Amino acid sequence: MKDCRDFEALIDRAQTGEASEQEQEALLDHLESCPDCNRFFEAVGTLRNSGLDAEPDADDLLSMRRAVLREIRKGRGKRRSFSLISLLTHPVAAAACAVLLLVFGFLLGRGASKIGRDTREPQTTAATDRFTSAIQKVAQSHTAYEDIVNSPFTYTNVRVTQGQTGMVNLSFDVSRHLDLSLRKEDPLVTEVLVQSLIEPSGVNTRLNAISIADNVPDPKIKKSLIFAMLGDENLAVRMTAQSKLIEHRGDPEITEALLAVLEKEPSVRMRLVAIDYLASSKIQPERLERAVRAGKPENSDAVFLKVSQYLQSLN
Amino acid sequence: MDKPDEVLIQETLDSRMGSFDVLMCRYERLVYKVAYSFGLNRENALDITQTVFLKAFHNLKTFRTDASFKTWLLRITYNEGINWTRSTRNRPELHDDLESASATLSNEAGQESGLLLRERRRMIRRGLESLNDRYRTALLLRYVHEMPIREIAGVLQCSENLTKNILFRGVRSLKRALAQAG
Numbered sequence: 207m208k209d210c211r212d213f214e215a216l217i218d219r220a221q222t223g224e225a226s227e228q229e230q231e232a233l234l235d236h237l238e239s240c241p242d243c244n245r246f247f248e249a250v251g252t253l254r255n256s257g258l259d260a261e262p263d264a265d266d267l268l269s270m271r272r273a274v275l276r277e278i279r280k281g282r283g284k285r286r287s288f289s290l291i292s293l294l295t296h297p298v299a300a301a302a303c304a305v306l307l308l309v310f311g312f313l314l315g316r317g318a319s320k321i322g323r324d325t326r327e328p329q330t331t332a333a334t335d336r337f338t339s340a341i342q343k344v345a346q347s348h349t350a351y352e353d354i355v356n357s358p359f360t361y362t363n364v365r366v367t368q369g370q371t372g373m374v375n376l377s378f379d380v381s382r383h384l385d386l387s388l389r390k391e392d393p394l395v396t397e398v399l400v401q402s403l404i405e406p407s408g409v410n411t412r413l414n415a416i417s418i419a420d421n422v423p424d425p426k427i428k429k430s431l432i433f434a435m436l437g438d439e440n441l442a443v444r445m446t447a448q449s450k451l452i453e454h455r456g457d458p459e460i461t462e463a464l465l466a467v468l469e470k471e472p473s474v475r476m477r478l479v480a481i482d483y484l485a486s487s488k489i490q491p492e493r494l495e496r497a498v499r500a501g502k503p504e505n506s507d508a509v510f511l512k513v514s515q516y517l518q519s520l521n
Numbered sequence: 522m523d524k525p526d527e528v529l530i531q532e533t534l535d536s537r538m539g540s541f542d543v544l545m546c547r548y549e550r551l552v553y554k555v556a557y558s559f560g561l562n563r564e565n566a567l568d569i570t571q572t573v574f575l576k577a578f579h580n581l582k583t584f585r586t587d588a589s590f591k592t593w594l595l596r597i598t599y600n601e602g603i604n605w606t607r608s609t610r611n612r613p614e615l616h617d618d619l620e621s622a623s624a625t626l627s628n629e630a631g632q633e634s635g636l637l638l639r640e641r642r643r644m645i646r647r648g649l650e651s652l653n654d655r656y657r658t659a660l661l662l663r664y665v666h667e668m669p670i671r672e673i674a675g676v677l678q679c680s681e682n683l684t685k686n687i688l689f690r691g692v693r694s695l696k697r698a699l700a701q702a703g
Contacts, residue, residue, distance in 0.1 A: 214692055222667055246696040253645060253664045262553045262566070270567050271545045274574045275538060406542050439524075439532060439539030470535040 213243050221250050265362075272360060272405055279355055279404070334384070338394075341380060345397035351429040354400045364402050366414050374418055390418070400430040403447075409440050416446045428454075432463040441473055448476055452483045461487055468497035468509075477501065477509045485516045526590040533581060545574050548591060552598050554668070555676055558661040559602030559654070569605055573598045592675040599676050603654055648698035656691030663688055 216233050219225040225233065237244045341359055348354050365377040369387050374395050376386045388395050395418075401407075402415040412434065419427045428451070435447040448467070451460050464480040471477055477498075484494055498506075498513050524532075524543070532540035549570065556569035576597055584593055649657050655677060662668040662676065674684040 211689070214689055218663070218688065218692070221664060242696060242700065245699055246692060248641075250664050250692075253660070262550060262563070266563070266567055267549045267553070270571050271542055271549065271574075273571055274545065274578070275542060277575055278538065278541075278578055433538075436536055437538040439529070439537055439543050443539075466536075470537075 210240060210243055213240070214246070217243065217247050217250060221247075221254060268362065268406065275405065276355065334382075337382065338384060338386060342392065342394045345393035348393065348397060348426070351400070351426045354397055354426055354430075355404065357397065357401070359397075360405065361398050361401050364398060364407055364411050364415075366398065366402065366411065366418060368418060390420075396424065396426055400426050403430040403434045403438075409443060412438065412440070412443045413446055416443070416450055419450065428457070428459065432459065436463060436466055436470070444471070445473070445476060448479060452479065455483070456487050461489060465489075465493065465497045468494075469500045470502075472502050474506070474508055477506075478512055481509070481512050481516065491517055491520060527586050530581060530584065530586065530590060533578070541578060544590070548594055549574075551591070552594060554666045555595060555598045555658070555662065556602060558658040559606050561650075565605075569598070569601055572605075573601050576601065589675075595672075595676045596678055599658070599678065602658070606654055644699055645695075648695045651698050652691060652694050655687055656694055659684065659687045660691045660695060 213233060213236050216225060216229055220230055220233055233247075237247055344357070344359060348357060359380050361378040361380050363377075363379045363383075365375075367375045369375045372390055373387050374390050374392075376384070376388060376395065376398055378384060378398060386394075399415045399419050402411050403419075407415075416431065416434065419431060431447045431451050435444050435451060438444050438447070448464075451463070454460060461484065464483050467480040468477055468484075471480075481494070481498075494513060495517065498509060501509070524540075526544065526547075529540040529544050533544065552573050553566050553570045556573065557563075557566040560566040560569050573594070577594055580597075584590065649660070652660070659673055659677065662673045663670075668676075670681050670684050670688075673688075674681045677684055677687065679687070
């Protein structure tokens with residue numbers, strides 16, 4: 207004779223679809239005569255249908271990942287003081303806050319003026335233009351790479367393609383969807399390109415962003431390309447970023463990044479390209495040798511051979 | 522082919538942040554589910570999930586590559602969940618999502634049956650809140666998220682047999698709480 211404890215085990219299996227038909231029948235018989243187990247069976251059923259198993263929203267998770275990566279990047283860079291006073295006295299942050307307040311006020315005004323009207327009214331071109339102009343101003347105020355990293359705006363669902371001469375077509379979401387065609391040198395283009403490379407985005411978006419980011423001397427673009435070359439999980443993206451960076455010879459920041467490639471990059475091809483660049487930049491042989499020795503030992507024969515050929519050529 | 526966890530971990534340690542993003546994508550839903558059993562609403566669960574991944578990143582160097590990353594991550598989640606509920610200001614009091622789900626359902630399913638269902642759910646919410654962390658987590662992971670006993674054991678950091686025991690005790694505690702309420 208089974209007691210309630212046996213039926214508790216059976217309820218567990220029945221609720222997760224693991225009980226046989228015979229067991230289910232026995233359970234139903236017991237439930238009819240036992241209000242306690244019946245109450246629990248119903249409770250588990252209600253738990254299962256409570257809506258608590260709702261899958262998390264994909265956008266929520268994407269925002270969460272972005273926030274984590276942002277936090278990590280902040281921790282890696284120079285720690286800044288984020289007191290309210292220092293934040294407000296920082297010229298870039300103050301400008302961004304001012305523009306944000308304007309945008310917020312504008313949106314609030316629009317929201318308020320909609321009360322009593324048909325909320326399905328299409329967004330006017332003028333409103334979109336004003337919004338675009340506001341985010342362009344914020345982008346313009348970002349003079350350093352770190353400003354973009356800490357930007358109040360994040361651009362998602364980015365698509366970026368080469369437009370007509372000197373133009374770039376951008377398509378992205380930032381509180382609303384925007385399709386824009388802007389000149390390559392527009393700060394908003396730089397902002398979106400940099401964010402595409404440092405925030406989670408599709409591989410194609412990242413590759414397109416690199417192909418369009420031809421203004422390597424711009425420190426913001428350069429840093430995001432270095433970030434992609436050293437940090438991207440996709441080899442094609444790392445290689446494309448590297449090929450874009452090596453076009454700019456003799457840059458100390460790129461030189462340091464390529465030494466890091468020698469130390470950390472598993473791809474032999476990327477390490478060989480790095481040696482070519484560093485050799486042509488007349489780097490100190492000891493530094494080159496040290497970086498190669500610190501690097502991945504796997505499949506390094508070609509790398510060692512190339513370095514030794516270069517070192518011999520110096521003697 | 523997807524890269525194994527240990528490769529992504531090594532790449533992350535080599536400063537390849539994209540690889541950590543892939544790891545987060547791989548486990549975010551699982552971590553969220555466990556976090557939900559502590560936070561009991563969407564915002565809290567997302568907050569806990571974010572903290573878990575930050576802690577995982579900062580402690581990645583201490584992770585032993587011969588161990589399972591998933592189990593390690595779930596342990597961090599469980600410990601973080603415990604810390605979260607221990608802080609008095611974060612103690613779950615209202616089951617927001619359950620409330621809103623009930624409200625929606627009451628509209629859909631007719632007023633009378635909707636009210637009954639809402640009342641029953643409120644009782645379950647109170648019952649769950651009265652349980653200790655281990656019982657509540659075990660019950661929610663098993664009956665709401667249908668997680669296998671083996672994985673729940675990983676979360677609770679105990680054997681499968683002890684997990685079954687915790688589950689049955691949790692069941693009995695919930696049953697008692699429901700009987701008292703009803």
